[in-house]
Amino acid sequence: MGDISHDFEAVTKAFSGFGVDEISLISTLGKWHHEERKSFRKGAPQFFTEDDRLFERWNDGHIAQLQIEFLRFKNAMVLWTMHPWERDARLLKEALTKGPESYRLLIEVACTRSSEELFGARRAYHSLFDHSMEEDVAYHINGPERKLFVALVSSYRYEGQRVNDATAKSEAKTLGAAIKNANKKKPIEDEEVVRILATRSKLHLKAIFRHYKEMCGKNIDEDLEADLILKDTVQCLCIPQTYFSKVLDASVEASADENAKEALTRVIVTRADVDMKEINEEHLSRYGYTLSDMLEDRANGNFKDFLHALVARGG
Known part of the structure; x- marks a missing residue:
């Protein structure tokens, strides 16, 4: 029973957190017979619900969440290999369709990129969506923040001394x-x-x-x-390093919604070649542990390993 108990723990952990532990799932689930799978279903009420016909069925909400977790590694790889202009254009377009809870992403793109990078993102947006970034921001945002957001994405700041x-x-x-x-x-x-x-x-x-x-x-x-x-x-x-360290910490809080969780991938991918060292230092100073410690505690599998590699680029 000791081995099967250990297996149950391993599978439960593999199904929890950010991403999934693919290697653990393959090595453990692949050897389980019917009775072991049945025992796991009965012993994992966080995943399974007993049906009124007396069989254990997956919780629908957890199936939906698992689908998201299996996709995190793919999404991170796709974002990382995109041209930065395309990446920013697609991220901003998605934020506009999601509504106010995603508008801080617009601020990130408009305020942390150089003038040339923001201009490039606007060009990519034209090419991808046959609209200007400015007109879509003005169309989708109706609150008092509209003028600020349109002005921010339209900006081409002087970068001299x-x-x-x-x-x-x-x-x-x-x-x-x-x-x-x-x-x-x-x-x-x-x-x-x-x-x-x-x-x-x-x-x-x-x-x-x-x-x-x-x-x-x-x-x-x-x-x-x-x-x-x-x-x-x-x-x-x-002080983008302050902003990003706070967003990253909020992304792994137990109360974080999916919109907040997505920031874990987005921030690490978009800042890996820019200021990851400074963000990591700020995070350590503010919260007492590094981004690598955070990933080790909360992420799984290939997703965790890939984000570790990007964080390490910051030195």
Whole structure:
């Protein structure tokens, strides 16, 4: 009974978490006879329900979840081998069709890519969908965030070293006033806030946010807790490693929905060649364990091994 108990544990673990442990499933399930499979079904109520005709049937919800888990490795491989422009275009298109819970992906693409990368994603979007990215964003998004999102995806920021410190200080005051008066008018609806966040270079924005902290005593993202869209925008523009480490940790929480879980693949694939080392360091500092530790604890099989390999690229 000891061996079969160990097998049951192995299969239960292989079916749990992100991805599936293909090798464990093949080596264990392949040798089980009818009675062993029956015993497993009776002993795994998290997977099986006893039917009113007295047989153990798969829980429909878990079948649907397993289908997702078996696909995680395939989806990660497909995303990794895509041209980055196509990848961003397809990710953004999917986010628009899913609704508001996926709009933070739009912020990621618009704010963490270089001007050339974002321009390339817009070109790919044209080619793939016969629409412009801007027109689809404007069509699908009807809330107060529409102007900001259209402006962000339309942006082509200056990437040189020049920063006008006097202008940065003045715009820090503008942002401070908008946030202070949020009870009268939401900052996301303020045209000057949208202009500053959507057009200024990232170096200029860092200067603005430095002046903001000197004037207001807090980092600007700390003052934006009531407006998560602006908070995510600010972090993606200037401290993406903070934003991505938080998204990754949220993706493996027990309460995470499928939309949050998908971020595990998306973030690791899209940042592996960019700033994975910085994200990993931030994650370790913030949560006390590395991304590799997180994957070892929560992921399975080929999916886990592939993400491990991408995280390791960051050094």
